[in-house]
Amino acid sequence: MENCKRLYADTLAFYRRELSGPVFTAGWAFAGIVVLGFAFSLLSPTRADAVIAYYAQMLGQSGVADEGGNIQFFALLMNNLVAMALSLVYGLIPFLRLPALTLGTNGAILGLFAGYYMRQNISLLKYLLGILPHGIFELTALILSAAMGLYLCSTVTNALRKKQTGVLRPALHRCCQILYLWVLPLLFIAALVETYITPILFNLV
Known part of the structure; x- marks a missing residue:
């Protein structure tokens, strides 16, 4: 128990020292991309619908839902966990900032769907009930x-530019700890809500 408390304290200190800035930037960037996706869906509905259809096809092939369209808890949890872990893996590639693609893709999809709901005269409350709980x-x-x-x-990019050594391993270690201690519980709760609660709320409106 004491070890667990110490781990959480250490990762929280690391978050405050190293990650609070990137999280703030990523959060605002994500919000901006959602707005841009929403505007694109309204201004270019044909292209937006094509993207939505492609996304729906990919979702159907992911195994997250069964043949009846019902979300499968474990498949959803593992799919999301792999996606989050890949953000860390992509981060090991210097210069390219590939994790931004994951953030941008998800933000754009949310915005596109919001615009789709509005164009179909479906209540945005229904959309929010389908998104916000999980x-x-x-x-x-x-x-x-x-x-x-x-x-x-x-970290990798700066280490290469400045020819530093020994900086990546501790940073990656802390990020993996946060993935396990913070991200995994969040995804577990999200999968529970999306599987068992969101469908009920979605059908209320």
């Missing part, structure tokens, strides 16, 4: 994971 946890995990990936990318 999104509070899942989007927090997404932004945190993307921020860690961007932080790792900056």
Whole structure:
């Protein structure tokens, strides 16, 4: 128990020291991309619908939902966890800032769907009920994971430019701890809510 408390305290200190800035930037960038996706959906509905259809096809092939369209808890949890872990892996590639792509893709999809609902005269309340209950946890995990990936990318890039050694391993170690101690519980709660609660709320409106 004491070890667990110490781990959480250490990761919290690391977050405050190294990640609070990247998380703040990633959060605002994500919000901006959602708005841009929403505007694009309204201004270019044909292209937006094509993107939405492609996304729906990919989702159907991911195994997250069964043939009846019902979300499968474990498949959803593992799919999201792999996506968050990949943000860290992408961060190990210097200069390119690939974790931003994950953040941008998810933000754009949310904005596109919001615009789609509005164009179809479907209540935005229905859209929000389908997103917010689990999104509070899942989007927090997404932004945190993307921020860690961007932080790792900056660490690797700076180490190469300045020919530093021994800086990547401790940074990656802390990020992996946060992935396990913070991100995984958030995704677990999000998957529970999305599987068992969100469908009920979605059908209320």
